[in-house]
Amino acid sequence: KKIIPHPTLDLAACNPPYKAVGAGLRNPDERMENARHECTCTLEDVAKAGRDVLRFGGRLCLCQRPERLADAMNVFRSYGLEPKRLRLVQQRINTAPSLFLLEVRRGGKPGLSVLPTLIIEDENGGFSAEMLEIYGNYKFGHEGGRADGRK
Incomplete structure (x- = not known):
């Protein structure tokens, strides 16, 4: 049974677990493990949920680690959610990005805008x-x- 019976949302946001199962250090605390790794929520789960709840033209915004960018773009596209805006996030000007912010649009046409990096x-x-x-x-x-x- 779906919580939202048909696609009606204009906007959804998600801060999913950052690491694929088996990647990075494991945490013996199950709650912490689930919060950081895709044990109970994968990028594919997020993409499927986005497809199911967003109306045509609706947007999903995601915060994720840079090493997952290619995975995110591929999985969202496979569910009809076109990457539209990308922004990298750096702690300081002289550090590598530690996060990316991605906006995808249900039924969107191809074309990605890359925004200036956000420096914290x-x-x-x-x-x-x-x-x-x-x-x-x-x-x-x-x-x-x-x-x-x-x-």
Whole structure:
């Protein structure tokens, strides 16, 4: 039985387990193992669920590790979810990307836009200007603080 009986969603987001079963270090704690490895939720499961719940033109956004990029693109395409926007995420300017953000569209035509890399930290180890813009008041609690930290 499906939770959503027919495709009706415009947008879904998923932060699935990062590692394929057998890849990387194993965790003896089953809960931690399931959270980091595709023991109970694979990229294919996410793609199938996306196909089942998204209306035509609906979008699925995913956060994943760069080593899974080719797998993600292939599996989503095989389920009729076309990769449309890709953004790499780096902790600092001089580090390799540690994540990618991917938006796929159900029934989308081929054509991928690669966005500028999102840098999390500035040269002083604080949030970059873009991260402060993204977080806004959230970073400083909900007390009306500004993104630059001033009241």
